[in-house]
Amino acid sequence: MVDNQNMTMINLGFTEDVLREASQYSNLFPGRVTAQYKDLYKVAFESGEIMAEISGKFRFEVRTHGDYPGVGDFVMVDRNNDHSGNGIIHRVLPRKSVFVRKAAGTAHEVQVVAANIDTVFICMSLNNDFNLRRIERYLSIAWDSGAVPVIVLTKADLCSDIPARLAEIERVALGANVLVTTSMTDDGYFAVKSYIAPGKTVAFIGSSGVGKSTLINRLLGEEIIETREIRKDDKGRHATTRRELILVPAGGAVIDTPGMRELGVENIDLEKAFLDIDELSKQCRFRDCQHKDEPGCAIRQAIEEGILSQDRLISYQKLKKEAKYESLNFKQIEKEKVTEMFEGFGGMKNARDYIKSKNKRK
Numbered sequence: 001m002v003d004n005q006n007m008t009m010i011n012l013g014f015t016e017d018v019l020r021e022a023s024q025y026s027n028l029f030p031g032r033v034t035a036q037y038k039d040l041y042k043v044a045f046e047s048g049e050i051m052a053e054i055s056g057k058f059r060f061e062v063r064t065h066g067d068y069p070g071v072g073d074f075v076m077v078d079r080n081n082d083h084s085g086n087g088i089i090h091r092v093l094p095r096k097s098v099f100v101r102k103a104a105g106t107a108h109e110v111q112v113v114a115a116n117i118d119t120v121f122i123c124m125s126l127n128n129d130f131n132l133r134r135i136e137r138y139l140s141i142a143w144d145s146g147a148v149p150v151i152v153l154t155k156a157d158l159c160s161d162i163p164a165r166l167a168e169i170e171r172v173a174l175g176a177n178v179l180v181t182t183s184m185t186d187d188g189y190f191a192v193k194s195y196i197a198p199g200k201t202v203a204f205i206g207s208s209g210v211g212k213s214t215l216i217n218r219l220l221g222e223e224i225i226e227t228r229e230i231r232k233d234d235k236g237r238h239a240t241t242r243r244e245l246i247l248v249p250a251g252g253a254v255i256d257t258p259g260m261r262e263l264g265v266e267n268i269d270l271e272k273a274f275l276d277i278d279e280l281s282k283q284c285r286f287r288d289c290q291h292k293d294e295p296g297c298a299i300r301q302a303i304e305e306g307i308l309s310q311d312r313l314i315s316y317q318k319l320k321k322e323a324k325y326e327s328l329n330f331k332q333i334e335k336e337k338v339t340e341m342f343e344g345f346g347g348m349k350n351a352r353d354y355i356k357s358k359n360k361r362k
Helices: 004-011 016-022 056-061 132-145 162-170 212-220 275-281 298-304 310-326 330-341 348-361
Strands: 029-037 040-045 048-054 074-077 087-092 098-102 110-115 119-125 148-154 177-180 201-205 244-247 253-256
Touching: 016 029, 016 074, 029 048, 040 074, 040 087, 048 074, 056 087, 098 132, 119 132, 119 212, 132 148, 132 162, 132 201, 132 310, 148 162, 148 212, 162 177, 201 212, 212 253, 275 298, 275 310, 298 310
Parallel strands: 048 087, 119 148, 119 201, 148 177, 201 253
Antiparallel strands: 029 040, 029 074, 029 244, 040 048, 074 087, 098 110, 244 253
16 A cells, blocks of 8 residues: 555656665755745655755856756755755756756756656647647657657637647647647546646646646646636737646646747757658758759658648748757857858858859959
């Protein structure tokens, strides 16, 4: 029989691998970050939660923003109670999955949005805010994180042709399961519930107003997370303002995250999110094919034959360019733009030579 404390450890995600890693640090207690408040962290143990801060040595040794703890991280702390004040975090254990965003005020560094997630639910409402390009963006981020993405379509009661929407999504959601939910019936969230189990951590991402908070409240069995009515144009209002890990009464844990503005494309996996384009590009005659007007381009042929949509190719190219620019500073971005501008001439020098030769002819 599993006692309540062990059950808490299981629901917090303390697997044998995590505990084995934690056992290497004597005189420290393993906990999991459930919330973050600037320089303070709420850390959960089998005995309860305490506030903690990172040690001076940890702060000194940190090389990037991404090394700091984030919600979902397993950490090693000097105490598991607050009888003597805040705990001190000395270590962050290796992550099996992580979502990041660009750190404020930096050109290159990222910070952790959420870590150690098993399944990420990409939420998209079936009202006028439905957007295939946004799904592609989230899938690119999710596949790179290490978590398993599942697409959750919300507000099914507002859609007049669900089969048509599903057919559209199947063309872009390669390798990801798709669930249909509604908040209008008591069992409208059961499809999501089946993915949550003791020891598993799930997260919800998606634009504001798609119903993430409503789904999470259904799973928790009470109105813990604030929800807000959407605007008349079907755009969302931001209800969630911080990331938080919450235990689900039936087992498992859920991480609620703010909307779209939280996640950029600093780290994406285009090969998995655009598996069809990746496979087709291998059939192009030239390895460096830009899929424009080169002979033997398998991508252009697929578009002409109706196998691939032009919009999907544009989405792929846009994300690829955005990801490249995310890691550059302003001067580097401008240099890249100039290079692309004169790409057809084989570089800026060749462009200058061409212009000079034209002027001489005149």
